[in-house]
Amino acid sequence: xxYLMAITITVxxxxxxxxxxxxxxxxxxxxxxxxxxxxxxxEEYNKAIALDQSNVVAYFNRGLAYTxxxxxxxxxxxxxxAISIDTRYVKAYIFRGETYSKIGQFDRAIEDLSVGIALTPxxxxxxxxxxxxGFAYYNKGQPDKAVEDFNKAISLNPKYTPAYISRGIxxxxxxxIDKAMSDFQKACDMGDEKGCDNLKK
Numbered sequence: 001x002x003y004l005m006a007i008t009i010t011v012x013x014x015x016x017x018x019x020x021x022x023x024x025x026x027x028x029x030x031x032x033x034x035x036x037x038x039x040x041x042x043e044e045y046n047k048a049i050a051l052d053q054s055n056v057v058a059y060f061n062r063g064l065a066y067t068x069x070x071x072x073x074x075x076x077x078x079x080x081x082a083i084s085i086d087t088r089y090v091k092a093y094i095f096r097g098e099t100y101s102k103i104g105q106f107d108r109a110i111e112d113l114s115v116g117i118a119l120t121p122x123x124x125x126x127x128x129x130x131x132x133x134g135f136a137y138y139n140k141g142q143p144d145k146a147v148e149d150f151n152k153a154i155s156l157n158p159k160y161t162p163a164y165i166s167r168g169i170x171x172x173x174x175x176x177i178d179k180a181m182s183d184f185q186k187a188c189d190m191g192d193e194k195g196c197d198n199l200k201k
Contacts, residue, residue, distance in 0.1 A: 022051055026058060029065075038065045056085045060092050067099055075099050090119045094129055101136050109136040127153035127160040134166060143170045161192035168198060 029044030045062035048055055063078030079096035082089050097112030113133040117125060134149030147170055153163035168183030180198075187195025 022048060022055065025051065026055075026061065029058075029061060033061070033065055033068075036068075038069045041065045042069075054085055056082045056089055056092075059085070060089065060095075063092070063095065063099075067095065067102075072099050072103050088119055090116050093119070097136075098132060101132065101139075104139075106136040106140045109133070110140075122156075125156060127157035127163060129153075130156065131160070131163045131166060134163075138166075138170065143173070146170060159190060161187040161190050161195060165192065165195050165198060168195075172198075172201075 025044050025047040029041045029048065032038070032041040032044060042062055042065045045058050045065065048058035049062070052058070059078045059082040063075045063082065066072070066075035066078060076096055076099050079092045079099065082092040083096070086092075093112045094116035097109045097116060100106070100109035100112060110133055113129055113136065117129055117133070120129075130149040130153040134146040134153070137143070137149060138146040147167055150163045150167035150170075153160055154167075157163075164183040164187040168180040168187070171177075171180035171183065184195045184198040188199055189195075
């Protein structure tokens with residue numbers, strides 16, 4: 001069920017004067033990140049941190065680069081550093097939670113994703129956060145809690161197909177075939193091939 005990990009990684013641009021040295025190195029890092037040159041991105045974020053060790057965005061963006069490189073322990077360190085600088089830096093909680101899920105630390109994942117949800121106004125909450133917390137609940141052996149999160153994700157974004165597919169998988173495992181097929185069909189109708197594939201299983 002790794003398909004449930006559906007959050008999109010986006011590098012945040014540092015918002016400051018475009019003529020400042022800090023802006024240049026972080027922007028250069030972001031450019032390298034977008035090109036998939038994660039080692040070069042890390043080098044630029046290192047420069048930014050050397051200029052200002054309290055720069056939350058530099059740590060967060062370097063964490064994203066480490067995540068893309070599969071260096072999850074280093075990523076968690078950077079997300080944690082960002083949180084220590086700004087305890088309300090929502091994205092650091094969310095991405096640290098995602099990273100904990102990747103390494104099988106589901107209790108910590110749920111804790112961080114729950115903080116991220118609590119700090120985010122509901123109108124702007126991404127359905128993917130609830131879906132990914134549902135993934136963590138599922139892997140803890142709590143499918144009912146997972147379904148609750150998939151329901152919430154769908155209520156936030158009725159077109160978010162991963163939530164339908166994930167909920168459908170659990171329904172199928174519970175023997176609720178009609179409900180499972182309905183969810184897979186909805187995802188398939190919205191153009192998600194994984195929904196269509198599950199209809200054939």
